[in-house]
Structures are given as structure tokens and as C-alpha cells.
Amino acid sequence: MSSKDVSSKDKIEKTFSILENYPDYEVNIGMEVHVQLTTKSKIFCSCSNEITKEPNTNICQICSGHPGTLPVLNAEVVKNAVLAGLATNCNIEPVCYFARKHYFYPDLPKGYQTTQSDKPICYEGYLPIKLEDGSIKNIRINRIHMEEDAGKNIHSNFSQESFVDLNRAGTPLLEIVSYPDISSAYETRAYLKSLHSIVKYLNICTGNMEDGAFRADTNISVRKKGAKELGTKCELKNINSFKFISDAIEYEIERQIDLIENGGKVQQETRLWDTKNKKTISMRSKEGSADYRYFEEPDLPLIEVSQEYIKQIRSTLPELPMAKIERLIKENGLSQYEAEIIAEDLDLASYFENSYKIYSSKNIINWVLRDILGLLKDQRISLNECKITPERLAKLVELLDTGKINNRGAKEVFEEIALSGKEPSIVIKEKGLEQIGSVEDIEKIVKEIIDSNPDNVALYKSGKDRVFGFFVGECMKKLQGKGDPKIIQDLLKKYLQN
Ligand SMILES: [Zn+2]
Known part of the structure; x- marks a missing residue:
């Protein structure tokens, strides 16, 4: 967990929605989320799946698309896909296959992306999200499919040149596609945050949005309330923060409604979010799926997923965020707000739970949320680097609770342990902080x-x-x-x- 993650632990706040200005309209949002998997090797070859800085050094004939090479599917990718499917209440397809999606782009030397088309590995699931009033809404998931990532085009700032780096080519991805069940920017954020925690809990993705390891495309359309058909949708591409996605949705709702109100028509297109001017801009008209000339990938065999295999994977599913929140409230006496912050980050949750297990005091959570998070932010370190281990925190809070030290002394001990990693009882003696005490x-x-x-x-x-x-x-x-x-x-x- 980076210190950046800590500061972004904001609660989803009740915000004004632009829709309140247009009571006759509703919005329909569907999400396509790309999740970069953290498998050891790439999806169809044995190249390492780690990020490599030096361009074109982590490639082979397969992932750089040489003709005549044959891909071999990485079994870990299938396992991760099934895990993600089960965690989002999907059905798992007993027999599925890959397909070729054709398009020309310099970072895709094969001329097609190996992906899945009409038989994705997971289908028809749902993800529950919590609404502002505390009620639960299920967002239906249409499908989860496996695919390879493409390389990267790099355009020089100094010359008229462009470069192609294929290190990323063949990186395994899951694409998680929802139905257009999401009906506000708030719900979009709740959905994304929920999905984000799930892939991190499953330990299949770093969740890092800035690196593009978790990236979302948003399909958005508006229609008059009661209309039977969905409106024409626009796609907002690759926006890399929850905040920007919310802003872009709000902007897009108003743009589309204004267009319709003034007698215009929404064009189906892909739009980008201009963070500087805070508006969406047109990028290209959207291809229909027919343009890709999908067909079944002849170089890869069918993928059979047995019931036995699904059962085995299901048995390895960890406790998921929503269940954890419920448990933290019930068993550890946390408030909804505290539980949500803690559960959002698995490392933080484990830290809290380990500390609480040693000394079950209501004060542990306060020290974690106020002092530990503050420390990580100030020192720009991760929990793993923090010298105040869960054991040391538990001891410190116990000494405070039992009157062995006072509040001011506890703060002093905290700061000393953060620097030296000494045991609380030793610091207290050294500093003469022991209250005559018990x-x-x-x-x-x-x-x-x-x-x-x-x-x-x-x-x-x-x-x-x-x-x-x-x-x-x-x-x-x-x-x-x-x-x-x-x-x-x-x-x-x-x-x-x-
Ligand atoms: Zn390779």
C-alpha cells in the first residue's frame, strides 16, 4: 500500500448530481473495466509479466507477433478469471474459447488481438453496491473475458517521431463488462470501488490506476424517464481516477441532455476527458463489433472448465470486502464508516485485525485511523515498512488503557517506536514515562x-x-x-x- 492510497481513502460523499436539474431524465451507465493480472508470465508466452522500463527488452517471438509462432495459454490466467467470476456471482462457462479481434494499430503487430468474443469464460453475474441511503443495489455483470494487452505507442515531444514499445504486449487482462444498470456518478464510483477492492482481495491485480493496472471505460446514455429504448451511448475512455470518472459522467449527462433538448442527436462515439478544461472531447466515432471481423482463434484449443475445478477454486475464495465490513461492525464494534475505510485496503484490514486480536480495545481503531494512517502519510511509507507493528500498537494501547502511561506519554512512545522500532515497554522505561502507574x-x-x-x-x-x-x-x-x-x-x- 503506498502512502498515496492512504490519502485517497475518502468516503464516497453525498454529492449533488446534475440529474437533479433534469427531473424528466435518467441516465444509464455501463462499465467495461480492464484488470491487469499479476501472473508471473504473460498470457501466451513465458516472458515475465513484470513491468520492464527499457523498451522492447521483455518480448519474444510470440508476444511480438512473429508469423508462424504458436501461443500457449497460461493456466494461471484461467484460474484468475474463474476467481473473479465466482467473486462477482457469475456463471462459469464449461467450454469456452478465444477469438481474434482484428484491427490495425502499430502497437499490435499481429493485426488482431487475441480475446474472447461470443463465449466468454464468465457470464451473467452481479455485484452488490451500497447506495447513499444504505440500501443495496445489484449491478448485473454481463461477462468477464480473458484477453491480451497490446504494446504501447510513444509519441516524442521533441521530434515528429513515434516509437513502439512491445513490453506490455501479451500482458494478461480480464475485461469485466456490466449491464447499463448504473444510474448516477455516485453509483459508478461505488461500483468501481467495490470491484477494485475485490480484485485486490483476490490478489489478482495491483489495483494501481495510475499505471493503468485497473482502468475503466464508461458507456453512458440518457433518456426520458419511462422511455423503452436506451439512448445513444458515448464511451468515455481510460479515465484513471474515480474522481475524474465522476466528473466526466456529470459533464456528459448535461452535454447529452442539452443536445437532445435543443433538437440535436447524440452521436455514438468515443470521448476523452480533458482534465484541464473539465470537459469531454470527441476522439473518434465508435466501431461496431462487425468492424472487427471476429472469428474463433484457430491456434488455441478449447478451454474446458470442470465442475471439480470450479469447486476447488471456490474453496480458495477469501472473505470479500462486503462480508468483511459486516464482520468488523458485528465482531469488532466498528462503525460503518470505520469498517468501510479499513476494509477498503486489505493490508490495513489485516493490520487492524492482528492488533485487535492481541488486545481487543475499542481504542485500537482510533490509533490505526488517526495515528498509523497519519504516520504513513507523513513518512511516505507503506504498512510493511512501518516500525509500529500490530503487536507494538496493541501493547501501547494496553499500557494507555490500563493507566500505565498517560495520553501525552503514549504519543511520545508512538513517535519513538516509529523511529526506532523499540518495544513500547522499553521506551517507557528509557524515557521515564511510567506513571506511578497502575x-x-x-x-x-x-x-x-x-x-x-x-x-x-x-x-x-x-x-x-x-x-x-x-x-x-x-x-x-x-x-x-x-x-x-x-x-x-x-x-x-x-x-x-x-
Ligand atoms: Zn513473450
């Missing part, structure tokens, strides 16, 4: 002071509240300022009333 110790002192000041006790009991300060002062003196004021006051009140 509740029992303070109790003893409180009793002594009450016993040796009967006059003031009598005054207090007769209603002279201000002598309370005298007792607090005496206790602090005895404790050399190390006692927790809250505990002292509580104990004084308790014994003065007897």
Missing part, C-alpha cells in the same frame, strides 16, 4: 491523602467543592506529575463520597 498504586495514594486530611474531607462533604482541587494537587505532588489526571479525579470522587 490504578492500584494511585488508589493507595488517594486513600492515604484522604486519611491524612480529615478537615478538608469534612469541608468537601459540607459542599465546599473547591477543596477538590487541593486533593488533586496533593495526589499529583505525590505522583510527581506522572499520574493520569482522569484516573486520579475519578478515584478521588469515589472515595471522598464514602
Whole structure:
């Protein structure tokens, strides 16, 4: 988890939707999400699937499209596809195959992309999302198919030249296609965030949007409420942040409605989001699927997925984000908001749960959300690099909860462990932060002071509240300022009333 991820842990906020200005209209949004898989090797050859910076160094005859070479399917890709399908409630096709999708582009030397067409490996699933009012809506998933990525064209900023880097060619992708069931920018974000956590929970994708490892195309159309047919859709291509996708959708809703209201017609096309001017711009008219001349890939055999295999994969499915949120609320007493933030990041969730397992205090979550996240952000480090392990945090919170140190001391210990990685109990001794400490110790002192000041006790009991300060002062003196004021006051009140 990078520090960047931490700062983006924003809650999906209730936002104004542009649709509120057009009560007669509704919007239909379908998502096509490309998920770059983190398999060891590429989809049809044994080249490494790691990102390689030096152009054209991580390629072979197969992924660079030499004629006469034969692809061999990576079994891990099938496994990941089935995992994704099961996690999104899809049916798994018992027999499926690849197809060739033809188009010409310099970063695709074969002249076709090997993908799946009319028989994708997963079909007809759904992903539940949480709406603003807390209710659940299922977004239907039309299909999940496997395919290869293309290379990259790089256009020089300094000359009229363009370059082709094929390192990315043959990287395995899943394309997850939803039905146009999404009806606002808010729902789009909820859907994407949910899918994003799922692929990270399944450990099949890094989820990194800036690198394009998780990228979404948005199909969007508007229509008058009650209309039977969907409106003409536009496709918003490859927008690499949840925020930009929301902004682009809001803009596009208004553009399409204005066009219709002014007697125009929406053209089916692909549009880009111009982040600088905050508007969508036309890129090209959209090809129909007929233009691709799909046909079955003759160089790859049929893929059979047995019930036995599906059962085996199902048994390896981890707990998914929604289930985790429910459990964190029920078993660990987190609020909905806390649970959502924690569950959004699997590393953070494990951190919290490990710490809570050692010392089950309600305060653990506060320290994780406030201090640990703050620390990661300040130091620009990941949880793995953080010297405050779940064990150390648990110990620290325990020392605080039991009155061994006070709040200020706890902060000091926290900072010291963050730097040195020492154990909390050692830091406390070294810094002399130990309060005379346990509740029992303070109790003893409180009793002594009450016993040796009967006059003031009598005054207090007769209603002279201000002598309370005298007792607090005496206790602090005895404790050399190390006692927790809250505990002292509580104990004084308790014994003065007897
Ligand atoms: Zn290769």
C-alpha cells in the first residue's frame, strides 16, 4: 500500500448530481473495466509479466507477433478469471474459447488481438453496491473475458517521431463488462470501488490506476424517464481516477441532455476527458463489433472448465470486502464508516485485525485511523515498512488503557517506536514515562491523602467543592506529575463520597 492510497481513502460523499436539474431524465451507465493480472508470465508466452522500463527488452517471438509462432495459454490466467467470476456471482462457462479481434494499430503487430468474443469464460453475474441511503443495489455483470494487452505507442515531444514499445504486449487482462444498470456518478464510483477492492482481495491485480493496472471505460446514455429504448451511448475512455470518472459522467449527462433538448442527436462515439478544461472531447466515432471481423482463434484449443475445478477454486475464495465490513461492525464494534475505510485496503484490514486480536480495545481503531494512517502519510511509507507493528500498537494501547502511561506519554512512545522500532515497554522505561502507574498504586495514594486530611474531607462533604482541587494537587505532588489526571479525579470522587 503506498502512502498515496492512504490519502485517497475518502468516503464516497453525498454529492449533488446534475440529474437533479433534469427531473424528466435518467441516465444509464455501463462499465467495461480492464484488470491487469499479476501472473508471473504473460498470457501466451513465458516472458515475465513484470513491468520492464527499457523498451522492447521483455518480448519474444510470440508476444511480438512473429508469423508462424504458436501461443500457449497460461493456466494461471484461467484460474484468475474463474476467481473473479465466482467473486462477482457469475456463471462459469464449461467450454469456452478465444477469438481474434482484428484491427490495425502499430502497437499490435499481429493485426488482431487475441480475446474472447461470443463465449466468454464468465457470464451473467452481479455485484452488490451500497447506495447513499444504505440500501443495496445489484449491478448485473454481463461477462468477464480473458484477453491480451497490446504494446504501447510513444509519441516524442521533441521530434515528429513515434516509437513502439512491445513490453506490455501479451500482458494478461480480464475485461469485466456490466449491464447499463448504473444510474448516477455516485453509483459508478461505488461500483468501481467495490470491484477494485475485490480484485485486490483476490490478489489478482495491483489495483494501481495510475499505471493503468485497473482502468475503466464508461458507456453512458440518457433518456426520458419511462422511455423503452436506451439512448445513444458515448464511451468515455481510460479515465484513471474515480474522481475524474465522476466528473466526466456529470459533464456528459448535461452535454447529452442539452443536445437532445435543443433538437440535436447524440452521436455514438468515443470521448476523452480533458482534465484541464473539465470537459469531454470527441476522439473518434465508435466501431461496431462487425468492424472487427471476429472469428474463433484457430491456434488455441478449447478451454474446458470442470465442475471439480470450479469447486476447488471456490474453496480458495477469501472473505470479500462486503462480508468483511459486516464482520468488523458485528465482531469488532466498528462503525460503518470505520469498517468501510479499513476494509477498503486489505493490508490495513489485516493490520487492524492482528492488533485487535492481541488486545481487543475499542481504542485500537482510533490509533490505526488517526495515528498509523497519519504516520504513513507523513513518512511516505507503506504498512510493511512501518516500525509500529500490530503487536507494538496493541501493547501501547494496553499500557494507555490500563493507566500505565498517560495520553501525552503514549504519543511520545508512538513517535519513538516509529523511529526506532523499540518495544513500547522499553521506551517507557528509557524515557521515564511510567506513571506511578497502575490504578492500584494511585488508589493507595488517594486513600492515604484522604486519611491524612480529615478537615478538608469534612469541608468537601459540607459542599465546599473547591477543596477538590487541593486533593488533586496533593495526589499529583505525590505522583510527581506522572499520574493520569482522569484516573486520579475519578478515584478521588469515589472515595471522598464514602
Ligand atoms: Zn513473450
